Amino acid sequence: MSAPTRGPLLFDGIDTPGLATLAVYRARGGYGALAAVAGKKAPADCIEVVKASGLRGRGGAGFPTGLKWSFVPKGTDRPKYVVCNADESEPGTFKDRELIEKNPHGLIEGIVLAGWAIGANDGYVYLRGEFGWLQKVLDAAIAEAYAAGLLGANAAGSGWRFDLHTHLGAGAYICGEETALLSSLEGCRGQPRLKPPFPAVEGLYRCPTIVNNVETLMNVPHILAHGADWYRQWGTPKSAGTKIFSVSGPVKRPGNYELPLGTPLRTLIEQHCGGMRDGMTLQAVIPGGSSVPPLPASLLDTRMDFESMAEAGTMLGSGAVIVIDGETCMVDALRNLLRFYAHESCGKCTPCREGTYWISRILDRLEHGGGRPGDLSLLADLADNICGRSFCPLGDAAAMPVQGFLKHFRAEFEYHVEHGRCRVNRRRAGRAPAAEVTR
Amino acid sequence: MSDRPVAAGAPARNARPGAPLEWPEALRERVAEVFRHYPNRRSATLPLLWLAQRQWGWISPEALKLVARTAELPETEVFGVATFYTMFNLQPVGTYHLQVCMTLSCSLMGADRIFAHLSRKLGIGHGETTPDGRFTLRRVECLAACGGGPCLQVNEEKFHENLDEAAVDRLLESLP
Ligand SMILES: Cc1cc2nc3c(=O)[nH]c(=O)nc-3n(C[C@H](O)[C@H](O)[C@H](O)COP(=O)(O)O)c2cc1C
Ligand code: SF4
Ligand code: FES
Numbered sequence: 001m002s003a004p005t006r007g008p009l010l011f012d013g014i015d016t017p018g019l020a021t022l023a024v025y026r027a028r029g030g031y032g033a034l035a036a037v038a039g040k041k042a043p044a045d046c047i048e049v050v051k052a053s054g055l056r057g058r059g060g061a062g063f064p065t066g067l068k069w070s071f072v073p074k075g076t077d078r079p080k081y082v083v084c085n086a087d088e089s090e091p092g093t094f095k096d097r098e099l100i101e102k103n104p105h106g107l108i109e110g111i112v113l114a115g116w117a118i119g120a121n122d123g124y125v126y127l128r129g130e131f132g133w134l135q136k137v138l139d140a141a142i143a144e145a146y147a148a149g150l151l152g153a154n155a156a157g158s159g160w161r162f163d164l165h166t167h168l169g170a171g172a173y174i175c176g177e178e179t180a181l182l183s184s185l186e187g188c189r190g191q192p193r194l195k196p197p198f199p200a201v202e203g204l205y206r207c208p209t210i211v212n213n214v215e216t217l218m219n220v221p222h223i224l225a226h227g228a229d230w231y232r233q234w235g236t237p238k239s240a241g242t243k244i245f246s247v248s249g250p251v252k253r254p255g256n257y258e259l260p261l262g263t264p265l266r267t268l269i270e271q272h273c274g275g276m277r278d279g280m281t282l283q284a285v286i287p288g289g290s291s292v293p294p295l296p297a298s299l300l301d302t303r304m305d306f307e308s309m310a311e312a313g314t315m316l317g318s319g320a321v322i323v324i325d326g327e328t329c330m331v332d333a334l335r336n337l338l339r340f341y342a343h344e345s346c347g348k349c350t351p352c353r354e355g356t357y358w359i360s361r362i363l364d365r366l367e368h369g370g371g372r373p374g375d376l377s378l379l380a381d382l383a384d385n386i387c388g389r390s391f392c393p394l395g396d397a398a399a400m401p402v403q404g405f406l407k408h409f410r411a412e413f414e415y416h417v418e419h420g421r422c423r424v425n426r427r428r429a430g431r432a433p434a435a436e437v438t439r
Numbered sequence: 440m441s442d443r444p445v446a447a448g449a450p451a452r453n454a455r456p457g458a459p460l461e462w463p464e465a466l467r468e469r470v471a472e473v474f475r476h477y478p479n480r481r482s483a484t485l486p487l488l489w490l491a492q493r494q495w496g497w498i499s500p501e502a503l504k505l506v507a508r509t510a511e512l513p514e515t516e517v518f519g520v521a522t523f524y525t526m527f528n529l530q531p532v533g534t535y536h537l538q539v540c541m542t543l544s545c546s547l548m549g550a551d552r553i554f555a556h557l558s559r560k561l562g563i564g565h566g567e568t569t570p571d572g573r574f575t576l577r578r579v580e581c582l583a584a585c586g587g588g589p590c591l592q593v594n595e596e597k598f599h600e601n602l603d604e605a606a607v608d609r610l611l612e613s614l615p
Contacts, residue, residue, distance in 0.1 A: 079478075091542045091581040129526040130538075130582050132489075132595035165476040170485055170524030173580065187484035187510070189523040205478060248544035248585035255586045290543060290581075320585070322544055336543045340580050 007258025008234060009222050009242050010215065014102050020137060022144040025105040031150060033225040034109050038116045039158025041224075046117040050220065052228035054240030059085055059176075059213030060289065060318045061393075062239075062306045065220075071200035072118045072208045080120040081209040083185065083199075084111055084217055086127045087169060087176035091290035091340060092320030095244040095256050096214035100134055103218070104141035108164065110217035112155060113224055115162045118210055122163050126181050129170040138166050173344035177392055178211040180346065191346050192392035215244055235261035239305035243316070249323035250277045261305040261316075265295070268304065269323060281326035284408070288317020290337050291397030293404020294324070314404065329422040330409040334401060335363035341398035352395035355386040359402060366413065369420035376413055380406055460501040462509070466490060470509060480510050484520050488527055493595075497528040525579075533568045533575035535614055538592045542581035545588030549603075553589045554578060556604045560611070 005012050018024040025031070037046060051066025072080060084107065088096040100107055111123045127135050142164055145151045155162040167185055174180045175190040182204050184190035203209025219241060223231050235241045239261040245268055247254050252274030259268060265285060269275065276282055284294045287304065292315040295302060302312045309316045324333060342356040359382050362375055383402040386395045406413060415423040462470050473486045487509055491502040498506075498521055507517040521527045528536075539554045554576075558564055561574050568575045584590040587600025591607075599610055 088583045089581065092544055092585050094583045094585050094587075097583050128583065129524065130592060130595075130598075133597045167476075167482075168485065168489060170488070171526035171579075172524050184485065185482060186479075187481035187512075187520065189520055246586060248588060249547050286543075322547075322585070324547065328547060333543060333547075336541075336546050340542055343580060 007242060007244070008260075009258065010099060010103075010106070010218050010244060011256070011258035014098070019103050020101070020105070020141060022105060022141070022148055025103070029225075030105055030221075031109055031156070033221040034112055034150065034156045037113060037224050038156045039160060043117050043119055046113070046224060049228050050117070050223055053223045053231040054228070054235070054238070055216065055219055055223060055231070056239065056306065057213055058215035058219075058243065058319070060090065060291070062316060065212065065216055068200055068212075069114070069118050069210055071198065072210060073201060074119070076208065078207045079122065079205070080118055081204045081207060082111055082115045082118065082120045082123040083178075083181065083204060083209055083211045084123065084125040084214060085176065085178065085181060085211055086125050086131070086214050087173075087181060088131075088214070089128055089173040089176045090318045090320060091337070092248055092286065092322040093246050093289050093318040094248075095246045095319065097131065097134060098256050099214055099218055099244070100131075101137055104138045105145065106218050106221065107138070107214055108141060108145050108151070110220040111164060112151065112162050113220050114210065114212065114217055116158070116160065118208070120210075121161050123165075124185060124204075125164070125166045126175070126185055127166055127168050128175070129168055129172075132168060135166050135168050142166070172346075173340075174346045174392075174394055177394060180392070181211065182209065189346075191348050192394075194391075236303075236305050236307070238307055239316075243304065243319045245304065246318075246320045247273050247323065248320070250280055250325050251275065251323050252277055259304070262303045262308070264301050264303050265321070266300040268321065269300070273323075276323070276325060282323060283326045283328060284324040284330070286320075286322040286324070286401070288315045289320040290322065290340065291315075291400060292317045293400050294408060296408045313407075327424055329367075329424055330405055330412045331363065331366050331416050331422070334405045335360070335367050337401050338363055338398065341394070345394065345398070346392075349391035349395070351386045352390040352392075352398065355382050355395070356398045358382055359398070366416045369416075371417040371420065373417060375417055376406065376410070379413075458501075459508075460499075460505045462490075462505070463494065466494060481512060483510050484512065484517060485524075488517075488521055492527060497531045531568070534573050536575045536577065536594050538577050538579040538582075540580065540582045540584070540588065540590050540592075541578045542585075544581070544585035545590060548588040550589040552604070553591070553602050553607060556607055560608075 047066050047069045055065045056062040086096050115123055150156050151164050153161050169175045172190045175184045177192050178199055179193040180190045199209045199211050232240050242258050243261050244256050244258050246256050257272045282297050284296055286294045299312050302308055306316050338360045342360040345352045345356045347353045362379055383399040386399040412423055473483045487506045491506055492498050503517055507514040541550050557576055561569055563569055563576050565578050582598055584598040584600050589602045590598050590600045592598050
């Protein structure tokens with residue numbers, strides 16, 4: 001009854017009919033790790049295994065997960081929390097949505113295991129506001145887990161209490177940033193807080209809290225069930241395991257793909273996604289969500305792991321691969337992104353609030369033929385002044401694409417200044433949606 | 440939650456205009472349930488705002504007051520929270536709130552065309568509502584459906600992906 005496998009770990013059997021139900025999840029071995037660990041394996045040992053596995057955060061920053069967990073103070077009598085980041089708002093990213101919709105119990109198991117490892121009694125899943133329909137799916141699975149005794153006063157028969165609830169955001173990209181997320185969960189405006197203190201020490205309700213991405217947490221049951229060495233059979237020594245890559249743009253088969261870290265970008269796009277749609281060429285790829293610098297077509301052989309991406313001058317980020325074709329105006333593409341950041345800047349600090357607005361204004365005039373001779377250096381100057389001078393990483397996230405677009409596609413920007421129009425003959429407005437849709 | 444969309448600007452039906460709003464009987468248990476999820480009352484703010492919006496279609500000044508009273512917070516604070524998040528409608532919206540993603544991946548696949556088609560067909564622009572109160576049209580940022588662009592969300596429902604003009608027409612016709 002299981003569908004063809006789409007990946008070795010998180011996507012193994014992901015399309016199995018009924019996987020979202022407890023019965024099918026269990027029939028596939030689900031909650032086996034929880035049964036073996038909760039109440040049985042020492043929390044410190046669990047953290048050691050996760051550390052040894054080399055698992056790094058899948059939410060964008062790639063911070064080592066086991067290390068993060070080890071920062072949670074031990075022997076404190078303060079409550080501790082596990083918060084799952086299901087805000088999934090980084091443009092290009094749509095993997096957590098598929099994971100939760102198809103395998104909500106896989107996420108629940110990961111969260112409970114994380115709770116056991118750090119000694120928490122409460123967990124929350126923070127879903128972006130547009131996921132109201134997905135919250136129903138997850139709430140139904142949570143209700144099933146409670147009814148089966150996997151959550152609650154005696155979670156999985158361990159004698160330890162663990163409660164889990166979902167919390168719906170209401171439209172704000174910044175709430176994906178972990179401290180802003182915690183503010184939002186506390187019922188406030190979703191604005192970031194100063195770090196340190198880091199959430200592991202002082203997070204939700206000023207108590208020790210780990211914040212982890214959906215995909216990160218869903219790796220945990222596999223790691224605790226099979227061990228660190230087994231997990232390291234995928235990926236590279238520094239970027240262990242698999243990653244779910246969300247591919248969008250005019251490729252033949254856009255969608256989510258689970259591949260070992262270190263897979264070349266070219267393999268993903270040409271083999272898995274079937275290459276560009278007919279008659280199109282690849283101009284650039286934004287390899288890690290909208291916040292990272294783009295790669296030109298010449299760098300398509302770059303491997304998708306944290307280190308190789310950094311060497312190529314960009315980042316693995318959330319693993320969202322946005323493919324841009326040769327008929328797209330790069331000035332317009334950047335303009336689109338900066339409109340997003342100007343819209344989503346929370347307004348707390350000046351470089352980001354004002355800088356994103358001004359960059360957006362300048363890109364507007366470039367696109368509409370009103371570019372001025374000094375505009376490119378002005379853009380670079382604004383980006384440099386946002387980078388490293390903003391209160392939270394959203395500022396950098398807005399500035400880095402500006403720097404990257406100017407670095408790799410400067411000629412297009414210069415053409416706009418000089419001629420007041422695009423060098424490419426844009427066909428975007430006439431483009432049909434994906435002809436070949438697989439998922 | 441109410442799955443039925445609520446008509447545009449539906450007045451708080453259980454109250455005279457200006458009179459304080461109350462949670463309808465059917466929602467009282469849900470309100471109580473929200474508070475059981477958190478160790479403090481403030482955390483209930485977003486869930487309560489959602490309950491109010493789903494009940495009355497938008498968050499009226501009376502609904503804001505009700506949420507503030509329920510969470511035991513100053514009205515100004517709840518107002519500050521409600522205005523921070525783009526999905527809380529502080530003005531009435533149509534029965535069907537059509538939210539079209541305009542961010543890069545969708546834009547690469549023709550989001551502009553989808554928005555223009557809807558705008559022409561319904562005779563309204565961004566943020567506007569048709570005179571009969573049926574549709575509100577809005578440009579929104581990335582919905583996390585980028586591989587299925589262009590896409591849109593109707594109210595709080597699951598996204599409609601891989602749209603073209605014909606698919607949009609079919610969607611509009613399918614709405615009761
Ligand atoms: C502006 C901004 C938006 C973010 N959005 C998300 C998001 O949508 N989902 C996510 O998991 N992490 C997001 N992050 C990263 C989180 O702050 C945090 O690093 C992450 O949730 C940690 O989990 P991980 O270690 O498992 O990756 C965002 C960060 C920033 C600065
Ligand atoms: S960098 Fe931007 S999003 Fe972050 S705190 Fe400053 S204004 Fe807010
Ligand atoms: S860009 Fe439209 S859903 Fe992400």
